[in-house]
Amino acid sequence: xxKLQHEAMEDRQTRxxxxxxxxxxxxxxxxxxxxxxxxxxxxxxRKGKVPYRILLSHxxxxxxxxxxxxxxxxxxxxxxxxESDLQxxxxxxxxxxxxxxxxLTFIVPLVPTVELGDYRDLRIDYDPPEIDEKDVADAIEExxxxxxxxxxLERPAEYGDVATVDIHGHFTDDEGAEQExxxxxxxxxxxxxxxxxPVPGFAKHLIGLEAEAETHFEVEIAEDNEEIIxxxxxxxxxxxxxxxxxxxxxxxxxxxxxxxxxxxAGSMDxxxxxxxxxxxxxxxxxxxxxxxxxxxxxxxDGIATVEFPPQMVDDDVEDLINNYGARLQQQGLSLDDYxxxxxxxxxxxxxxxRETAVRRIERGLLLAEIADAELVSVDDTxxxxxxxxxxxxxxxxxxxxxxxxxxxxxxxxxxxxxxTDRAIERLMAIAKGEAPxxx
Amino acid sequence: MPKPLHLFDVVIRxxxxxxxxxxxxxxxxxxxxxxxxxxxxxxxxxxxxxxxVDVRKVRTAVVxxxxxxxxxxxxxxxxxxxxxxxxxxxxxxxxxxxx
Numbered sequence: 001x002x003k004l005q006h007e008a009m010e011d012r013q014t015r016x017x018x019x020x021x022x023x024x025x026x027x028x029x030x031x032x033x034x035x036x037x038x039x040x041x042x043x044x045x046r047k048g049k050v051p052y053r054i055l056l057s058h059x060x061x062x063x064x065x066x067x068x069x070x071x072x073x074x075x076x077x078x079x080x081x082x083e084s085d086l087q088x089x090x091x092x093x094x095x096x097x098x099x100x101x102x103x104l105t106f107i108v109p110l111v112p113t114v115e116l117g118d119y120r121d122l123r124i125d126y127d128p129p130e131i132d133e134k135d136v137a138d139a140i141e142e143x144x145x146x147x148x149x150x151x152x153l154e155r156p157a158e159y160g161d162v163a164t165v166d167i168h169g170h171f172t173d174d175e176g177a178e179q180e181x182x183x184x185x186x187x188x189x190x191x192x193x194x195x196x197x198p199v200p201g202f203a204k205h206l207i208g209l210e211a212e213a214e215t216h217f218e219v220e221i222a223e224d225n226e227e228i229i230x231x232x233x234x235x236x237x238x239x240x241x242x243x244x245x246x247x248x249x250x251x252x253x254x255x256x257x258x259x260x261x262x263x264x265a266g267s268m269d270x271x272x273x274x275x276x277x278x279x280x281x282x283x284x285x286x287x288x289x290x291x292x293x294x295x296x297x298x299x300x301d302g303i304a305t306v307e308f309p310p311q312m313v314d315d316d317v318e319d320l321i322n323n324y325g326a327r328l329q330q331q332g333l334s335l336d337d338y339x340x341x342x343x344x345x346x347x348x349x350x351x352x353x354r355e356t357a358v359r360r361i362e363r364g365l366l367l368a369e370i371a372d373a374e375l376v377s378v379d380d381t382x383x384x385x386x387x388x389x390x391x392x393x394x395x396x397x398x399x400x401x402x403x404x405x406x407x408x409x410x411x412x413x414x415x416x417x418x419x420t421d422r423a424i425e426r427l428m429a430i431a432k433g434e435a436p437x438x439x
Numbered sequence: 440m441p442k443p444l445h446l447f448d449v450v451i452r453x454x455x456x457x458x459x460x461x462x463x464x465x466x467x468x469x470x471x472x473x474x475x476x477x478x479x480x481x482x483x484x485x486x487x488x489x490x491x492v493d494v495r496k497v498r499t500a501v502v503x504x505x506x507x508x509x510x511x512x513x514x515x516x517x518x519x520x521x522x523x524x525x526x527x528x529x530x531x532x533x534x535x536x537x538x
Binding site for chain 1: 454
């Protein structure tokens with residue numbers, strides 16, 4: 001019979017103190033001695049025939065005790081958990097051992113608890129992203145530039161031309177020290193009247209120069225110019241520039257032919273529509289992410305409470321590190337090499353990942369709980385649909401991948417993914433005030 | 440004339456082997472290596488004095504030397520020694536230095 005005592009601690013951990021009676025300890029030690037006796041050679045005895053007391057004095061009582069402690073504490077721990085009504089998240093740690101009588105202290109991490117609170121009352125304004133004509137036009141102009149090529153010019157540079165230049169910049173900082181600013185080689189610079197690259201007012205110094213010209217000039221940055229990083233404001237920047245060549249950008253016409261060459265669209269109108277959709281999708285995922293951040297921020301700040309043991313974070317950090325290591329491995333770099341290159345230790349990396357892990361756990365637990373509360377379910381048809389969509393991206397390997405994707409493990413994983421996604425959708429709908437009530 | 444044997448020179452060491460353990464456990468017999476010159480009364484007196492027990496009986500045996508040969512020459516690998524089986528009165532026991 002075990003005597004139990006437990007004290008709750010912070011962070012979903014509990015201190016479990018178990019008192020083990022002497023007879024049991026004695027038996028464990030004797031069993032251990034028997035096992036050890038088979039391994040040690042003591043003169044005068046055959047292996048395994050050494051009496052207990054001889055072994056004790058030979059090996060030392062402490063040694064035998066420590067050897068016995070491991071299996072004993074494990075057995076005791078299992079029984080103690082059985083007897084108490086604790087729900088452990090993972091293996092407990094033996095933190096303290098007292099002898100005569102034997103008292104073992106375990107720290108047991110408990111399963112996380114999630115208290116959702118009035119999460120259904122959460123309301124956050126959602127700003128749907130908007131894409132206007134200018135964004136679309138800019139994006140298409142960018143595509144046009146990529147398609148165009150440079151035609152050398154035999155005349156001095158004018159606005160609208162492109163110059164390839166070497167730039168050396170420096171300035172004197174507040175302490176009076178000379179600071180290197182920009183150092184570019186054969187840089188393609190668009191000479192625009194209101195160009196801000198590399199600093200506003202730069203381009204005008206190049207106007208009128210011919211290929212192979214060299215020049216140096218100063219640009220003053222206004223104190224209140226907000227487009228420039230703070231330490232450069234109000235400074236005089238010195239530039240030395242060598243012009244390699246002056247070019248004109250030979251841009252393709254914005255016609256249906258262009259549309260066909262850069263995309264699957266058949267006409268300019270279609271291209272505009274496609275670009276708009278892409279931009280919108282991109283902006284939406286960005287907005288949604290921010291929105292979700294805000295939701296979780298508010299949920300965790302007073303509405304819902306999530307408690308989990310620190311071991312969970314540690315486990316997740318290890319997971320993250322392993323994933324990271326696997327990704328590095330794909331690039332042909334082992335984790336150890338990576339650490340050496342960056343002069344980090346594994347502990348530094350752990351510290352870096354810690355925050356991510358905590359966030360992942362909090363969100364994961366919340367979402368799982370919300371999925372339950374909101375009766376989110378995933379059935380086999382959903383899974384089959386999703387698997388079919390995923391198979392499409394494999395092309396020729398689809399036949400083989402189908403068996404992989406249909407394995408029970410993958411289906412379970414996928415079902416969790418879908419469930420989480422739906423919980424996220426649901427959560428966003430709630431915050432927007434669009435969620436239908438459950439009844 | 441050799442020096443007379445002192446009481447505390449009689450018993451040299453306890454013999455700790457599987458067999459001696461069995462004798463100890465089952466028959467209350469303790470086994471010692473003793474000085475070659477010691478006789479039974481001396482051994483009895485020594486054990487009684489050292490371990491503070493009553494000795495019922497002492498039996499002795501001379502363990503033959505272990506001899507080795509290298510060609511024609513013979514040598515002694517391990518000298519002969521005297522072993523004493525000391526039966527202790529029931530109820531008494533000897534704590535052999537925790538051995």
